[in-house]
Amino acid sequence: MTRIFGDPSSFVDEALQGFTDIYSTYVQRVPGGVLRSTATPEGKVAVVVGGGSGHYPAFAGYVGPGGADAAVCGDVFASPSTRLVYDVAKAANRGGGVVLGFGNYAGDILNFGLAAERLRADGIPAELLVVTDDVASEGKGANGQRRGIAGDVVAFKIAGAAAEAGYDFKGVLTVANRANDLTRSMGIAFSGCTLPGETEPLFTVPDGHMGIGLGIHGEPGISEEPTGTPDEIAELLIQPVLDARPEGATDGGRIAVIVNGLGSTKYEELFLLYGRIAAKLRERGYDIVAPEVGELVTSLDMAGASLTVTWLDEELERLWTAPIQCPALSRGQVIETTPAPRFEPPAQEQADYSGTPAEAAAAGQRVDAVIQAVAKALHEAEPELGRIDAVAGDGDHGVGMARGSRAAAEAAAKASAAGAGAGSVLAAAADGWADRAGGTSGVVWGVLLRSFAEQLGDSGKPDAAAVARGARAAFDGVTRLGGAKPGDKTLVDALAPFATTLSERVEAGDDLLTAWAAAAEAATAAADATKELRPQIGRARPLAERSLGHPDAGAISLALVTRTAHAALQS
Amino acid sequence: MTRIFGDPSSFVDEALQGFTDIYSTYVQRVPGGVLRSTATPEGKVAVVVGGGSGHYPAFAGYVGPGGADAAVCGDVFASPSTRLVYDVAKAANRGGGVVLGFGNYAGDILNFGLAAERLRADGIPAELLVVTDDVASEGKGANGQRRGIAGDVVAFKIAGAAAEAGYDFKGVLTVANRANDLTRSMGIAFSGCTLPGETEPLFTVPDGHMGIGLGIHGEPGISEEPTGTPDEIAELLIQPVLDARPEGATDGGRIAVIVNGLGSTKYEELFLLYGRIAAKLRERGYDIVAPEVGELVTSLDMAGASLTVTWLDEELERLWTAPIQCPALSRGQVIETTPAPRFEPPAQEQADYSGTPAEAAAAGQRVDAVIQAVAKALHEAEPELGRIDAVAGDGDHGVGMARGSRAAAEAAAKASAAGAGAGSVLAAAADGWADRAGGTSGVVWGVLLRSFAEQLGDSGKPDAAAVARGARAAFDGVTRLGGAKPGDKTLVDALAPFATTLSERVEAGDDLLTAWAAAAEAATAAADATKELRPQIGRARPLAERSLGHPDAGAISLALVTRTAHAALQS
Incomplete structure (x- = not known):
C-alpha cells in the first residue's frame, strides 16, 4: 500500500524533489531526473541509467562518484519519454559519449533507443546497455530476451567504475555489456504492490504462496507454489541461476552476489536467506565477493526476494569492488570531488510561424x-x-x-x-x-x-x-x-x-x-x-x-x- | 508479514549469522550479538548498544568505525538477558569503560542496568545511555519517562563519534546524554507487524487510518485518525516535536533531522514526506544538517513514519557529521582500520560440587x-x-x-x-x-x-x-x-x-x-x-x-x- 502521497500524478516529481534535497551533495534535479552535483572531468564517459519510477534505489539512488552520472526517471512503472532521456543524457555528456543503461522492457527499449539516435545525430556517441538478467523471463522481454531486474546494480556499478577509472567510450560499453552477459537473476514474490492513489494492488499472490519468477511489475512467472522454508527458497533461487550459467563462465570460482528485497521484505529475512544461499553456493565451490543484501531494485511495496550472480573475471572483480559513493551504495575510499556548477536548462527555441500563409x-x-x-x-x-x-x-x-x-x-x-x-x-x-x-x-x-x-x-x-x-x-x-x-x-x-x-x-x-x-x-x-x-x-x-x-x-x-x-x- | 524463516525461535540467530557473513569487514559474531571485526585502540571507550531484535538497522547495523563497538541483540521485541549484555560488553571493553545505549523500555532498563552493576563489580566503568525521544509517550516509558525510538540513531552516532575521537568515559557519556536530552521524535503508524511464525499481526490499525504516536511494538498512541495528506502528516509530526522543544534549545537554528520508515513504508514516500517536512522546518527558521531518511529503526514489517529532531550545538554538530562506516550508515572519509583478532569466548568455569554432603x-x-x-x-x-x-x-x-x-x-x-x-x-x-x-x-x-x-x-x-x-x-x-x-x-x-x-x-x-x-x-x-x-x-x-x-x-x-x-x- 502506498499511503504518503498528494496528487498521484505528481508523486514521482515530489519524491525526486525530496530525494534531491536529502542527497544534494550527490545529485541535483534536472528536468526528467537527477544529475551528479559533483564535477566530472571533461571527456569522461557519462553513464546515464533510468526507467520507470517506483523501483528505488533504482535508478536515482545509483548516481554519484563511482556510479552513474545521471538517472532518467519516468512515471511510476512507465518508461521516461525519449525527450527526457535525451535531455538528461545531454546534460550529463562531458564530451566522452553517453552509455544509456536500463532494464530490458519494451517502452525503455523504444525511448532510450530513439534518444540514442537523436544524441548520435547531435554528434554525441551514444549506445545502449540493456540489462537482461532475469532467467525466469527467458524469451519474454523485449526483443525476445530476458527482462532486466537486480542485475541492473551490477551492470551500472561496473559501467560507473569503468567510466570513473577513465575507460574510453568503447571500453566502458564493452566491459559493462560483459558484466551483463555474465549476470543471471531469479526472483520470487509473496505479494503485489499498490500504485499511489490506487486502493487495489496491481496484482496479487495468494496468501501463503510465492510466485516463482514473477516480474517486478507483476509480469506472470513460472508457477505459484506454497511458501517454502528458507532452504527451499534458497534452492529455488540458486538452481535456475546456476542452470542458466553463461557460456564460458566457470562452475565455481569468484562471483558477485546480490540478495535483493522487492520492497517490503524485512532486512532480517534477507539476512537469513543470504546465510542459506551463501552456504549453498560455497558448498558448490563458489567464492562470494563483496555481496550486497538489501532493497536494491524494488517495486513499491511488493514483497519478495531475488538472487543475482555475476561470474567475475579479474577486471570485473576490480570494477565491482571499486569505490563508489551514491545515495544507495557506498564502498571503499571516498572519491574526492568538487561541486559542479548548477545545471542551467538550455533556452527553449520559440518556433516562428510568421511566414505561414x-x-x-x-x-x-x-x-x-x-x-x-x-x-x-x-x-x-x-x-x-x-x-x-x-x-x-x-x-x-x-x-x-x-x-x-x-x-x-x-x-x-x-x-x-x-x-x-x-x-x-x-x-x-x-x-x-x-x-x-x-x-x-x-x-x-x-x-x-x-x-x-x-x-x-x-x-x-x-x-x-x-x-x-x-x-x-x-x-x-x-x-x-x-x-x-x-x-x-x-x-x-x-x-x-x-x-x-x-x-x-x-x-x-x-x-x-x-x-x-x-x-x-x-x-x-x-x-x-x-x-x-x-x-x-x-x-x-x-x-x-x-x-x-x-x-x-x-x-x-x-x-x-x-x-x-x-x-x-x-x- | 514475515515470510522467510525456519524455526521461529532461531530467527534472530540465523538473521544475525547472515548479517555477520555479509558485513564481515565490520562485524564478527559473539554470543548475544555482534562485535566490531576491526581493531580499536587500548583504552578507547566502548559504546555498546542493543535491545530486542526486529528493529534492524537497530541495533547491529550501527556497529563499525565511528559508530558503536558492539550490539547486544535480544529475541524479537524482547530485551536481551543481563548475561548477554554483560558478555557482549565485556568482549567490547578495551579498558576505557562501557557506555550501554538502548531505548527506554522496562526490560532493557532492568537487563542493561543489572549488567552495568555486574561490570562495575568487575572494575569496568559502565553507565547507561537511555534514549527517551518519543514525545507521544510522555510519561509512558519505564521510569515514567518517554520511550526511545529513532532518537537512538542520533544518540548512538554521537556517542560513537565521541568515543572514536578519543573522548574519555565521562566525556562520551556526557555528550551522548546531552544529544539525547536535545532530541525529540514523533511517529505515526499505518499498519502493524507480524512476528515470525505468527499468522496474525501483533496489532492492527484500521485501513485508511493512522495511529498517531503508536509505539514501535504497538504500544497505544494518542489517537487514530484518517490518513492525512503529506502536508497534514508533516504537520502532525512537526508540531508535537517543536512543542516539546527541550529547555535551552533555540526556536530555529541548526538541527539534525531523521525521517524514519518503520519497516515497509517506501523510500519514495519517505522522500516525498521529507520534502514537505524540510520546507516547513525551513519556513520556521531551522537549518537542517546532514539529514537521514530511510528505514533506520524499524518494527519488522510495520508501516509508518517518524520525525526526529536534534537541536545541535557546535560540538553535537561536529559529532553528528563526523565520519562513520557501519552496515547501515556511512558518512565522510573512510576511517582506516586493521582487522581485530577473532573473539575467543572465555572458557566456562565448571562448578565443583564434590564437597556437598x-x-x-x-x-x-x-x-x-x-x-x-x-x-x-x-x-x-x-x-x-x-x-x-x-x-x-x-x-x-x-x-x-x-x-x-x-x-x-x-x-x-x-x-x-x-x-x-x-x-x-x-x-x-x-x-x-x-x-x-x-x-x-x-x-x-x-x-x-x-x-x-x-x-x-x-x-x-x-x-x-x-x-x-x-x-x-x-x-x-x-x-x-x-x-x-x-x-x-x-x-x-x-x-x-x-x-x-x-x-x-x-x-x-x-x-x-x-x-x-x-x-x-x-x-x-x-x-x-x-x-x-x-x-x-x-x-x-x-x-x-x-x-x-x-x-x-x-x-x-x-x-x-x-x-x-x-x-x-x-x-
Missing part, C-alpha cells in the same frame, strides 16, 4: 480542433481503455493515452495560436505527446503523429492525397519503430486497414471525409477483430492466453481516434 | 524435581498465559515463561546431576532462566529465584524457616529491582501474600508443606483479585483501562508456580 494557418486550426476533440474523447474513454488493457497488460493504457493526448492538445493549441500550418500543428502535437506521456504508447503515438505530420506540410490546405500519404507514413513509422506486424495484436492491426482503406478510397476518387469515414470504419472493425488474436510481442504465454476473446487496447484506442477525428473534421 | 545433594535433587514440574506446568500453560497477557500487553508472557523455565530446568538438572545442594540448584535455575529467557519476565524471575536460593544454602536440607526467608528475600529482590508495590497489578501482588503467609504459618509452627499450601492458596486468591486493579507501571492509560476485569498474567503465573511447587514437594 493564411490558408495554411486555417488548416492548422482545423488540425488543432481535431486534436482537441481526440484529447476529449480519450479523456472520457480513459477508464474503459484501462479496463480493456488490464486483461493482458498492466491497465495503464487509458491513463497513458489521456495524459499523452492532453499534452498533445496543449502543444497543438499553442502552435495553432501562433499561426502554424497543418504539418507544424500536428508535429507539435506529436512532440507534446511523445515528450510528456512516457511509456510505450507515448513513444508510439509520437512517432505515428510525427510521421503523419511530415506529409502534410505548412504551405496550404493539405489535399486528400497528402493525408493518405500521412496515414501510410504513420503506419510505416510505427512498424519500423516497434517491429510489430499486422496480426500481432497491437494498434498496427487497426492502423494497417485504416491507412490502406484511406489510400484506396482517395485514389478511387472519394473526397477526404468520405474516404476517412470508410477508413475509420475499417479500423474499428479490425480493432474489434483483435479479439480473435493472441499477442505475439512482449507478453508471456499466460497473458497471451488470457487476452483471447478480448480486443487489444491499443487497436481500440486507435480506432476511437480515427472516428473522433472524422467527427471533428465534419463539423 | 549427601543430605544436601538430596535436597538439591528435590529442588530440581520442583523446577522440572514448574517447567512442565508453564509449558502447558503457555497458550493460556499468552491469552491473558494479550489483554493489556504484547501477549508474549506465556512464551517467555515457558522459555525461561525450560532453561531453568536444564540448568537445574545439570547442577543436580553434578551433586549440587538446594541453594546451588536453585541458583543455577535462576541463572539459566535469567540468561536465556530475556525480556522483562526473564530478569524478574532470575532475581526472584536467585534471592530465594541465597537463603537455602548447600549445607543440608533447608528447614522451613530458611524457605520462608527465601520467599521474603525473593519479594525484597523483585520489588527492589522493578520498583513495583503491591496494588500495581504485577506479580508482586501474588508474591507478597505468598511470602507473608509462608512466614506467618512457619512461625506459627506449621510444617513446610502445610505452610506452603496456605501460601500458594493466598497467592492464587491474590492473583485472581488483580482483576480489580489497574496497572500503575509501564502501561498507557487505554491499556490500563482495558485490563480492568482481567487478572495480571505475571501474578497468575506466579500463583501457578507456587501451586505446582507444592504438588511436586508433596510427591
Whole structure:
C-alpha cells in the first residue's frame, strides 16, 4: 500500500524533489531526473541509467562518484519519454559519449533507443546497455530476451567504475555489456504492490504462496507454489541461476552476489536467506565477493526476494569492488570531488510561424480542433481503455493515452495560436505527446503523429492525397519503430486497414471525409477483430492466453481516434 | 508479514549469522550479538548498544568505525538477558569503560542496568545511555519517562563519534546524554507487524487510518485518525516535536533531522514526506544538517513514519557529521582500520560440587524435581498465559515463561546431576532462566529465584524457616529491582501474600508443606483479585483501562508456580 502521497500524478516529481534535497551533495534535479552535483572531468564517459519510477534505489539512488552520472526517471512503472532521456543524457555528456543503461522492457527499449539516435545525430556517441538478467523471463522481454531486474546494480556499478577509472567510450560499453552477459537473476514474490492513489494492488499472490519468477511489475512467472522454508527458497533461487550459467563462465570460482528485497521484505529475512544461499553456493565451490543484501531494485511495496550472480573475471572483480559513493551504495575510499556548477536548462527555441500563409494557418486550426476533440474523447474513454488493457497488460493504457493526448492538445493549441500550418500543428502535437506521456504508447503515438505530420506540410490546405500519404507514413513509422506486424495484436492491426482503406478510397476518387469515414470504419472493425488474436510481442504465454476473446487496447484506442477525428473534421 | 524463516525461535540467530557473513569487514559474531571485526585502540571507550531484535538497522547495523563497538541483540521485541549484555560488553571493553545505549523500555532498563552493576563489580566503568525521544509517550516509558525510538540513531552516532575521537568515559557519556536530552521524535503508524511464525499481526490499525504516536511494538498512541495528506502528516509530526522543544534549545537554528520508515513504508514516500517536512522546518527558521531518511529503526514489517529532531550545538554538530562506516550508515572519509583478532569466548568455569554432603545433594535433587514440574506446568500453560497477557500487553508472557523455565530446568538438572545442594540448584535455575529467557519476565524471575536460593544454602536440607526467608528475600529482590508495590497489578501482588503467609504459618509452627499450601492458596486468591486493579507501571492509560476485569498474567503465573511447587514437594 502506498499511503504518503498528494496528487498521484505528481508523486514521482515530489519524491525526486525530496530525494534531491536529502542527497544534494550527490545529485541535483534536472528536468526528467537527477544529475551528479559533483564535477566530472571533461571527456569522461557519462553513464546515464533510468526507467520507470517506483523501483528505488533504482535508478536515482545509483548516481554519484563511482556510479552513474545521471538517472532518467519516468512515471511510476512507465518508461521516461525519449525527450527526457535525451535531455538528461545531454546534460550529463562531458564530451566522452553517453552509455544509456536500463532494464530490458519494451517502452525503455523504444525511448532510450530513439534518444540514442537523436544524441548520435547531435554528434554525441551514444549506445545502449540493456540489462537482461532475469532467467525466469527467458524469451519474454523485449526483443525476445530476458527482462532486466537486480542485475541492473551490477551492470551500472561496473559501467560507473569503468567510466570513473577513465575507460574510453568503447571500453566502458564493452566491459559493462560483459558484466551483463555474465549476470543471471531469479526472483520470487509473496505479494503485489499498490500504485499511489490506487486502493487495489496491481496484482496479487495468494496468501501463503510465492510466485516463482514473477516480474517486478507483476509480469506472470513460472508457477505459484506454497511458501517454502528458507532452504527451499534458497534452492529455488540458486538452481535456475546456476542452470542458466553463461557460456564460458566457470562452475565455481569468484562471483558477485546480490540478495535483493522487492520492497517490503524485512532486512532480517534477507539476512537469513543470504546465510542459506551463501552456504549453498560455497558448498558448490563458489567464492562470494563483496555481496550486497538489501532493497536494491524494488517495486513499491511488493514483497519478495531475488538472487543475482555475476561470474567475475579479474577486471570485473576490480570494477565491482571499486569505490563508489551514491545515495544507495557506498564502498571503499571516498572519491574526492568538487561541486559542479548548477545545471542551467538550455533556452527553449520559440518556433516562428510568421511566414505561414493564411490558408495554411486555417488548416492548422482545423488540425488543432481535431486534436482537441481526440484529447476529449480519450479523456472520457480513459477508464474503459484501462479496463480493456488490464486483461493482458498492466491497465495503464487509458491513463497513458489521456495524459499523452492532453499534452498533445496543449502543444497543438499553442502552435495553432501562433499561426502554424497543418504539418507544424500536428508535429507539435506529436512532440507534446511523445515528450510528456512516457511509456510505450507515448513513444508510439509520437512517432505515428510525427510521421503523419511530415506529409502534410505548412504551405496550404493539405489535399486528400497528402493525408493518405500521412496515414501510410504513420503506419510505416510505427512498424519500423516497434517491429510489430499486422496480426500481432497491437494498434498496427487497426492502423494497417485504416491507412490502406484511406489510400484506396482517395485514389478511387472519394473526397477526404468520405474516404476517412470508410477508413475509420475499417479500423474499428479490425480493432474489434483483435479479439480473435493472441499477442505475439512482449507478453508471456499466460497473458497471451488470457487476452483471447478480448480486443487489444491499443487497436481500440486507435480506432476511437480515427472516428473522433472524422467527427471533428465534419463539423 | 514475515515470510522467510525456519524455526521461529532461531530467527534472530540465523538473521544475525547472515548479517555477520555479509558485513564481515565490520562485524564478527559473539554470543548475544555482534562485535566490531576491526581493531580499536587500548583504552578507547566502548559504546555498546542493543535491545530486542526486529528493529534492524537497530541495533547491529550501527556497529563499525565511528559508530558503536558492539550490539547486544535480544529475541524479537524482547530485551536481551543481563548475561548477554554483560558478555557482549565485556568482549567490547578495551579498558576505557562501557557506555550501554538502548531505548527506554522496562526490560532493557532492568537487563542493561543489572549488567552495568555486574561490570562495575568487575572494575569496568559502565553507565547507561537511555534514549527517551518519543514525545507521544510522555510519561509512558519505564521510569515514567518517554520511550526511545529513532532518537537512538542520533544518540548512538554521537556517542560513537565521541568515543572514536578519543573522548574519555565521562566525556562520551556526557555528550551522548546531552544529544539525547536535545532530541525529540514523533511517529505515526499505518499498519502493524507480524512476528515470525505468527499468522496474525501483533496489532492492527484500521485501513485508511493512522495511529498517531503508536509505539514501535504497538504500544497505544494518542489517537487514530484518517490518513492525512503529506502536508497534514508533516504537520502532525512537526508540531508535537517543536512543542516539546527541550529547555535551552533555540526556536530555529541548526538541527539534525531523521525521517524514519518503520519497516515497509517506501523510500519514495519517505522522500516525498521529507520534502514537505524540510520546507516547513525551513519556513520556521531551522537549518537542517546532514539529514537521514530511510528505514533506520524499524518494527519488522510495520508501516509508518517518524520525525526526529536534534537541536545541535557546535560540538553535537561536529559529532553528528563526523565520519562513520557501519552496515547501515556511512558518512565522510573512510576511517582506516586493521582487522581485530577473532573473539575467543572465555572458557566456562565448571562448578565443583564434590564437597556437598549427601543430605544436601538430596535436597538439591528435590529442588530440581520442583523446577522440572514448574517447567512442565508453564509449558502447558503457555497458550493460556499468552491469552491473558494479550489483554493489556504484547501477549508474549506465556512464551517467555515457558522459555525461561525450560532453561531453568536444564540448568537445574545439570547442577543436580553434578551433586549440587538446594541453594546451588536453585541458583543455577535462576541463572539459566535469567540468561536465556530475556525480556522483562526473564530478569524478574532470575532475581526472584536467585534471592530465594541465597537463603537455602548447600549445607543440608533447608528447614522451613530458611524457605520462608527465601520467599521474603525473593519479594525484597523483585520489588527492589522493578520498583513495583503491591496494588500495581504485577506479580508482586501474588508474591507478597505468598511470602507473608509462608512466614506467618512457619512461625506459627506449621510444617513446610502445610505452610506452603496456605501460601500458594493466598497467592492464587491474590492473583485472581488483580482483576480489580489497574496497572500503575509501564502501561498507557487505554491499556490500563482495558485490563480492568482481567487478572495480571505475571501474578497468575506466579500463583501457578507456587501451586505446582507444592504438588511436586508433596510427591
